[in-house]
Amino acid sequence: MSPPNRPPQTLAQKLIARACGQAQVAVGDIVSCQVDLAMFHDSSGPRRLKPMLEDLGAQIWNKDRVVLVMDHYVPEQDDDSRRIVRIARDWAAEQRLPHVYDSIGICHVVLPQKGHIRPGMFCVGGDSHSPTGGAFGAYMFGIGSTEMLGVMVTGELWVRVPQTIRMWWDGRLPAGVTAKDMVLHMIGRFGMNGGDYQAVEFCGPAVQALSMQERMTLSNMSAEMGAQTGLIAPDTTTRDWLLLAGVPDEAIDLDAWYTDEGVDETRARTFRFDAAALAPQVAAPHSPANTRPVGDFGDVAVQVAYIGACTGAKLDDLRAAAQVLRGHRVAPGLRLMVAPASLQDQQAAQDEGVLGALLDAGAELLPTACGACSGYGGTIPDGANVIATTARNFKGRMGSATAQVYLASPYTVAASALSGRIADPREVLA
Amino acid sequence: MSAGATHKVWRFGADIDTDQLAPGAYMKLAIEGIAPHCLEAVRPEFAASVKPGDVIAAGPSFGIGSSREQAAGALVNLGVRAVIAPSFSGLFFRNAFNLGLLLLTCPDAEQLSDGERIALDLQQLQVRTADGRVLACEPIPGFLLDMVQAGGLVNQLRQRLQAAARPA
Numbered sequence: 132m133s134p135p136n137r138p139p140q141t142l143a144q145k146l147i148a149r150a151c152g153q154a155q156v157a158v159g160d161i162v163s164c165q166v167d168l169a170m171f172h173d174s175s176g177p178r179r180l181k182p183m184l185e186d187l188g189a190q191i192w193n194k195d196r197v198v199l200v201m202d203h204y205v206p207e208q209d210d211d212s213r214r215i216v217r218i219a220r221d222w223a224a225e226q227r228l229p230h231v232y233d234s235i236g237i238c239h240v241v242l243p244q245k246g247h248i249r250p251g252m253f254c255v256g257g258d259s260h261s262p263t264g265g266a267f268g269a270y271m272f273g274i275g276s277t278e279m280l281g282v283m284v285t286g287e288l289w290v291r292v293p294q295t296i297r298m299w300w301d302g303r304l305p306a307g308v309t310a311k312d313m314v315l316h317m318i319g320r321f322g323m324n325g326g327d328y329q330a331v332e333f334c335g336p337a338v339q340a341l342s343m344q345e346r347m348t349l350s351n352m353s354a355e356m357g358a359q360t361g362l363i364a365p366d367t368t369t370r371d372w373l374l375l376a377g378v379p380d381e382a383i384d385l386d387a388w389y390t391d392e393g394v395d396e397t398r399a400r401t402f403r404f405d406a407a408a409l410a411p412q413v414a415a416p417h418s419p420a421n422t423r424p425v426g427d428f429g430d431v432a433v434q435v436a437y438i439g440a441c442t443g444a445k446l447d448d449l450r451a452a453a454q455v456l457r458g459h460r461v462a463p464g465l466r467l468m469v470a471p472a473s474l475q476d477q478q479a480a481q482d483e484g485v486l487g488a489l490l491d492a493g494a495e496l497l498p499t500a501c502g503a504c505s506g507y508g509g510t511i512p513d514g515a516n517v518i519a520t521t522a523r524n525f526k527g528r529m530g531s532a533t534a535q536v537y538l539a540s541p542y543t544v545a546a547s548a549l550s551g552r553i554a555d556p557r558e559v560l561a
Numbered sequence: 562m563s564a565g566a567t568h569k570v571w572r573f574g575a576d577i578d579t580d581q582l583a584p585g586a587y588m589k590l591a592i593e594g595i596a597p598h599c600l601e602a603v604r605p606e607f608a609a610s611v612k613p614g615d616v617i618a619a620g621p622s623f624g625i626g627s628s629r630e631q632a633a634g635a636l637v638n639l640g641v642r643a644v645i646a647p648s649f650s651g652l653f654f655r656n657a658f659n660l661g662l663l664l665l666t667c668p669d670a671e672q673l674s675d676g677e678r679i680a681l682d683l684q685q686l687q688v689r690t691a692d693g694r695v696l697a698c699e700p701i702p703g704f705l706l707d708m709v710q711a712g713g714l715v716n717q718l719r720q721r722l723q724a725a726a727r728p729a
Contacts, residue, residue, distance in 0.1 A: 506586060
């Protein structure tokens with residue numbers, strides 16, 4: 132498929148070459164790319180961009196390429212959040228932004244559900260979990276608000292063409308083991324900055340077998356690996372999902388976006404994993420890299436179980452939790468909170484009976500927003516042991532400096548909610 | 562004594578994350594409200610005691626975590642001149658230069674001690690200590706050094722817009 136004389140290219144190289152208008156790019160080149168899509172939310176976006184744009188007297192380069200999602204400070208709980216969200220709403224109206232999603236879910240889940248992310252695109256987001264878009268074969272990464280201002284004014288962004296770290300997963304995941312366990316395992320192995328701001332590419336039969344939302348979980352947490360982006364070559368799973376999201380078939384290009392065979396190891400180092408041998412993983416406080424198999428944890432009591440976030444409360448995550456919790460009640464005194472990642476996922480979970488199973492087990496339903504994951508909506512009690520489907524367990528992250536937060540899959544969080552201690556979901560599912 | 566060793570070192574460990582630099586609980590506030598809480602979880606006296614021109618020397622993976630640029634902005638607000646570490650989060654690295662904060666990637670950063678005085682040589686990309694040690698830093702692309710010297714991306718954008726608006 133490659134043109135003659137072109138050396139084999141990585142997926143990351145191909146995506147960047149397209150975005151900077153060159154036939155090919157070399158690893159290490161610094162190039163200026165045209166941005167296909169820029170996403171920001173109520174926290175990173177209008178309250179910071181509006182005053183800076185006004186100060187510069189500048190206009191948005193292309194409003195059709197901008198998406199605003201209100202997810203961090205909604206529902207508003209105090210005067211500061213009301214002020215921040217009001218700035219976002221007023222500015223969206225004043226600027227007549229065509230793509231605004233207010234209080235319907237978390238940006239990284241809403242964006243693809245509304246059909247904005249397609250294979251081949253070069254996208255930025257004003258949020259560190261923006262690599263989620265890489266699950267669709269788009270080069271997407273997070274940037275800060277000042278850099279987003281630069282994108283708003285110029286439509287361009289510099290990038291250094293990264294090396295690729297290929298995470299090749301053979302085999303197939305056992306029952307009760309998920310993409311979250313895969314990615315926690317990789318973060319544990321490579322560390323919080325092991326991605327070295329290069330591109331990670333998830334590949335191999337176990338990745339191809341994952342659903343679209345499970346793939347999103349992998350790409351989402353490439354942020355915790357310190358990668359710039361977390362790519363997955365698009366395939367028919369991607370196409371089917373995007374068609375359901377309303378993307379026209381002719382806008383879904385699968386053919387060009389893969390890493391060529393024979394790409395050399397200096398540009399694309401490959402690490403191999405066996406999905407069939409993977410146990411559920413748990414990251415202990417206070418780092419996602421502090422990961423060990425669930426069986427290593429012994430008797431750790433938990434008082435709070437949290438199923439939430441872009442990482443861990445999509446429909447597939449809710450389904451996994453319900454599979455464990457259906458027909459049971461959570462342990463006495465344990466608080467189980469569920470904050471679905473989007474209204475669409477919540478509605479689907481309700482229609483399928485998944486939400487009912489969670490509520491019958493004793494779950495409290497929280498708004499479809501970032502909520503406690505980012506400590507913006509503080510509901511985590513001081514001193515509690517928390518097990519969560521979220522992406523980060525930094526000290527104080529969820530709002531309490533004395534809470535001990537463990538990260539795990541929705542299966543493991545649900546199983547732990549049942550027993551009141553960190554538990555292996557395979558024992559419940561068996 | 563090395564000439565111009567004027568920057569006092571504040572020494573931190575590895576994996577200083579953005580939630581420590583700009584805690585989530587204060588993210589509703591403007592940068593002036595966040596900065597007093599910068600790094601309070603690891604060193605409560607830091608924000609109140611750091612002086613303009615001081616530098617941070619830290620272990621690897623400084624700035625990991627969120628995209629919130631207030632993590633770099635809080636250091637700028639407190640007058641921190643530079644952060645010196647063996648490695649940085651890539652996202653924090655971009656944010657810092659965009660806000661005019663100099664980051665020096667220095668494999669030997671952990672040899673610097675809390676409270677010692679150093680000089681920064683941006684021509685040679687070296688850190689020089691008061692007792693004469695010289696620590697080499699990795700190269701920085703010229704356009705990023707220009708950005709720091711311009712005081713950050715906003716100033717550069719302003720210059721660009723003003724140049725475009727000027728009659729030819």
